[in-house]
Amino acid sequence: MSASRLEQGGRIDRSSQVSFKWDNQNFTGFVGDTLASALMASGETIFGRSFKYHRPRGVMSAGVEESGAIVTVGRGDRRDPNVKATTQEIYEGLEASGQNAWPNVRRDIGAVNNLMSRFFSAGFYYKTFMGIPPMEWGKGTGIWMQYEKLIRKAAGMGVASREPDPDTYEHGHRFCDVLVVGSGPAGLAAAVQLAQAGLDVMLVEQDYELGGDYLNQTSPDAEEKRKASIKALQDAGATILTRTTAFGLYDYGVAGLLERVTDHLAEPSPHTPRQRFLTVRAKHTILATGALERTVAFGNNDLPGIMTAAAAATYVSRYGVLPGKKVVIATNNDSAYASAMTFARVGADVTLLDARGSLPDSVGGLLDSKGIALKASNTALCANGKRVISSLDLAVDSGAGWSAGETVDCDLLLMSGGWSPVVNLLSHRSVRPVWDKDNLCFVSPKHDEPIQIAGSANAVWGTSDCEQSGKSAADAAIAAINGDKTSVSVSTAVGGWETPIKPLYEVKVEGRKLKSFIDPQHDVTADDVRLAHQEGFVSVEHLKRYTTLGMATDQGKMGNIIGLALMAEALGREIPEVGTTTFRPPYTPISLGALTGRGKGAHFKPLRRTPMHEWNLANGATMTEAGLWQRPWYFAREGEGITEAYIRETITTRETVGLVDVTSLGKIAIQGPDATEFINSIYSNAFAKLPIGKARYGIMLRDDGIVMDDGTTWRFSETDYFMTTTTAHAAKVMVWLEELLQIRWSHLKVHVTSVSEQWAGSAVAGPKSRSVLEACVQDENAVSNDALPFMGVIETQLKNGVTCRIARISFSGEMAYEMYVESDYSESMMDMLWESAKSFDGCLYGTETLGALRIEKGHVTGVELDGRVTIEDAGLGAMASDKKSYIGSALRKRPDLNRPNRPQLVGIIPKERSETFKAGSVLCAEHKIEGHGEGWITAVTHSPSMGHWIGLGYINGGYSEWSGKTVVAADPVRRGNINVEIISPHMVDPSGERMRG
């Protein structure tokens, strides 16, 4: 192969030179070049090394189907592996390099693998994993882990950057009447027709230039047509996106697009994203996605200097590059004749091999006049050459199959084994393509999707036929959008070749061993397919996975059909009987960054802050995440770490008073004449007689009798309740109440409103809590023990006139209050409370102390109410009413939920009191540390009241079963196992005197 730049021609801008680097060497090209065309113009032939055998690979195509010139672009944190050189535009300063090779793709040490290729055949990994016969040496996972490291290093693709991606990506949403994918003759014609009919059209093109095959044509007519169509689209206001791939089609006309915004720019603006991931919702979609030329399996068909015929013509016509001067073209169909003409026109020495015996009438004389030598009934058998092709052994069809023919010198071999319409996107919609035996390709069947397929994507070969096909598709789309079902029919002249195509997938002759690749990117050969068949693989899906055919980054765009054909031959069946594997999104690879969009780092999930967030920070809070919420974790004083801080906060709260932000609790206003009946039906304990001015702790169950959530509900009037839920389940409970009221109990006159955001709250806990409140409210009698007894509720005014809601409820076990004000007043409330609390030597506390206080009391939270426990398991069975029916009351009576040895809530203390243990440990009987054990630990804390570590957890049979016995808290991979004792979960003030006090 001795490629060079032509003196003239092509769509490149010869006045704009571009400098770039390939493997650290300087190269130049022109604006309009791809990396492949620019390097070929400079005489480069080897672009990569193959996956397993490290065979040299050159440019095989001029588009997304590329299977040879796979390179790495960029460096450092912008290194992007597995980029197709055939689609990468060059720009000033571009740096690209070869991959899977050392020291470089031209001299690669790994090429020794090629000598051992018979060991690396299909199923190599599986066989190695099974051990090497006859002794099955090396069998098993352990040794495989060792092999795997070596194999990974030797076999592979490029290496991704390990650094954080410095680029930004965006997600966008678009709507249109019709999405047209592909801007070749069919796509442009369709889009113009639609836009001129007044429809909102979006045309997407993966190339940087609109035109598809028009761009490969050198006639002025084609360019005129292309330009006129684009102008018509612009005039009609159509949306046009270039450098945009429709990578997937989904339900309801939804398409996924990837727009490459800056991948072709030397100096992208820092304000533009690198790529956009666009979700398009279209009423109708037209696929004018074209067709990909196939190669044929023959000996050494992967040598650099061998490419598909139309692709080579593209390099001449579009890029002004002559890929070779002594050209052999091997075809089984009419399309390669145009490529032959293209090469003859620019002065190449062309020999055309046609596998068919009878040739198109119209071209015989024409070829002669151009000096093209035509050999009928000939094709390529085996390419020769060390690093690039230098000669070709021919095969001759003598009427009884192929036999070896003469050898011809060449520096470029072009293959045309037929065309495969790009039906991939249709396949994403579960429409299985059907085999067209006239055109030897898979085409779209009749289907019910709102999708038309036009042009060569539907096996229409001629340019004007493609234009017509696009217009018909547009008409069908318009009819479908107008609901006119009768006139929707896709009538297109499928095919269009003068002489029928001849089936030709593999060329071989008796007695000659050939290395014939069908998936060059994954080094899958024709022999691998036969080996797979010999070893019992008959389904194409298994064939694919066993040989890895079609599993490389090109997803088999070049080789799949040959693989199917060979499998069909091995099975003695026809291709349609063998079937095809399913194409799945994405059509071409998309970066993880584009999928992620802006949803990373701090934007990975929403952040919720309470209205007193800044106040907490200003007062020394260290924050922690509780679900989406930021909550104070602890308030360290000088010299304190978390442990010292929470122990001090716990002691202070038990001795005087502590304040904690409880705004994150869910709050729901439940209002209406039937509110009482509603609440009584969702809680398992009695609510029907809750007096106005009182709160009650409630537990709600699911339909199946398992605990859903707990919280308190406060009654303000006959018809007005205020429910609190746990922080974790706030959203779930709201949805549940809405479901009940809208679906099951639509007769109830109740309205529920989430008011979590409207009310900000603080708990005031400790023996001095009432004194703190007295200093903050206008009427201190309002919070006296008589006016506000345990479980009492009032609405009153703070000293600054702000209305607040106070309930005397306790999570800490101390005398305590929860008080809420409208969110905007939360800081002023905290200022007042804190001022007052300080005068009693009180403290602020966070979730760590909240946890310590409640564990000491045996109060449950979400970690105990984990969706598996019954109300009895949680030790709250006495609360469940037997006098009424409520959600879950029927199914909580199921036998299994009432067996005596269910896991039940217990307190846990270390046998050796100085020892500590961790939440998540498995509780096991002594001397029987195995399996799931007897229970688990949900929460632990140091208890200042008890002077040692304590925990809560569940154990089969509960406290009565295990009291006095030694139990092991098994934690083999972290802390180790330690002996514990099981006690009542109510570890501090079990009678509750302190909170009622």
Place this chain on the structure above:
Amino acid sequence: MIRINCPFCGERDHSEFSYGGDGSIVYPALDAPVEQWVEAVFQRENIRGVQTESWQHVSGCRQWILVERDTMTHEIHSVRAAHEGVAKVLEAGK
């Protein structure tokens, strides 16, 4: 991506909705025998074809709706408000 025509908000992506489950279940009275509750909560058809399911427009109007969807094709045959009274009012207004 399924698109659901919310009776209150119009056609929206299914990602705005959350799936409720079998919308054809008639839950028994709270004091009904346990057998009826077992039937309603645990015995479910795994329908191949058109099934009625409940969805909530949780990131929109928060209304529960009943959707007849074909589980094979995702085709939606009808959408209506799950709340009987609201559904009647909407129907009358058509």
